Amino acid sequence: MGLTKTDFMRGMQCRKMLWLDKHKPRLRVIPPEIQARLDAGNDFGDCAMGMFGPYEEMTVYRPGTHIPDKKKMAEKTAQHLASGTPVICEAAFLYYNHYCAVDILRKTENGYDFYEVKNSPEVHETFVRDAGFQNYILSRSGVKVGRIYIVTHGEDENHPFVPVDITPQAKAYYTWVNSHIWDLNRMQKEREEVMVEPGPQCREPYECWYYDYCHSQLLQKRGEGEDEDL
Numbered sequence: 390m391g392l393t394k395t396d397f398m399r400g401m402q403c404r405k406m407l408w409l410d411k412h413k414p415r416l417r418v419i420p421p422e423i424q425a426r427l428d429a430g431n432d433f434g435d436c437a438m439g440m441f442g443p444y445e446e447m448t449v450y451r452p453g454t455h456i457p458d459k460k461k462m463a464e465k466t467a468q469h470l471a472s473g474t475p476v477i478c479e480a481a482f483l484y485y486n487h488y489c490a491v492d493i494l495r496k497t498e499n500g501y502d503f504y505e506v507k508n509s510p511e512v513h514e515t516f517v518r519d520a521g522f523q524n525y526i527l528s529r530s531g532v533k534v535g536r537i538y539i540v541t542h543g544e545d546e547n548h549p550f551v552p553v554d555i556t557p558q559a560k561a562y563y564t565w566v567n568s569h570i571w572d573l574n575r576m577q578k579e580r581e582e583v584m585v586e587p588g589p590q591c592r593e594p595y596e597c598w599y600y601d602y603c604h605s606q607l608l609q610k611r612g613e614g615e616d617e618d619l
């Protein structure tokens with residue numbers, strides 16, 4: 390498998406984080422409040438699917454699980470693109486095994502606009518970067534991407550979905566994605582553990598779930614250094 394949007398962003402925060410995700414995921418410690426926020430975001434996204442009326446949803450699970458079957462989802466999406474479905478939710482794309490799904494893909498006269506739903510009152514730069522990755526995969530997959538929106542959570546609960554147009558900012562990330570995606574993909578497959586010294590990247594933009602592991606490695610290394618100095 391190549392990289393997902395999440396893989397790419399985690400690898401850009403820290404190469405070791407991506408490597409650990411692939412080789413030692415059992416070391417992750419996800420704080421309960423983060424897990425709760427992720428779950429709440431999923432519920433808001435599910436509600437937003439109908440914001441443009443009738444839609445087709447592409448989610449397909451592997452039999453007997455709640456694990457998305459990415460290949461089948463991409464095949465189903467391709468069928469709906471070919472048949473001209475106007476609104477496609479969880480539209481999935483595979484490009485050289487790199488994968489992304491967009492929350493809502495909406496047909497226009499010239500191509501497709503896409504909408505990413507975020508359970509947040511404002512647009513953060515990390516959202517724009519996510520959309521930049523999605524734009525890269527969709528464009529490379531042959532989709533003519535028009536406008537790109539982040540759907541924020543508005544104040545009025547009767548009209549909670551507020552789209553914000555981020556097209557130029559998201560499309561500006563195309564070259565950035567292209568210049569890192571292939572190298573990160575090679576790196577994640579390396580057998581030897583990728584070593585990165587802990588630093589500011591352990592907390593920015595997100596607190597790393599391997600914090601305890603890496604910092605205990607660091608303490609051990611320092612202890613060994615002191616032993617050698619004796």
Ligand code: SF4
Pocket residue numbers: 402403404405406409585586587588590591592597598599600601603604
């Ligand atoms: S704790 Fe820091 S060094 Fe370790 S994987 Fe996370 S970001 Fe990288």
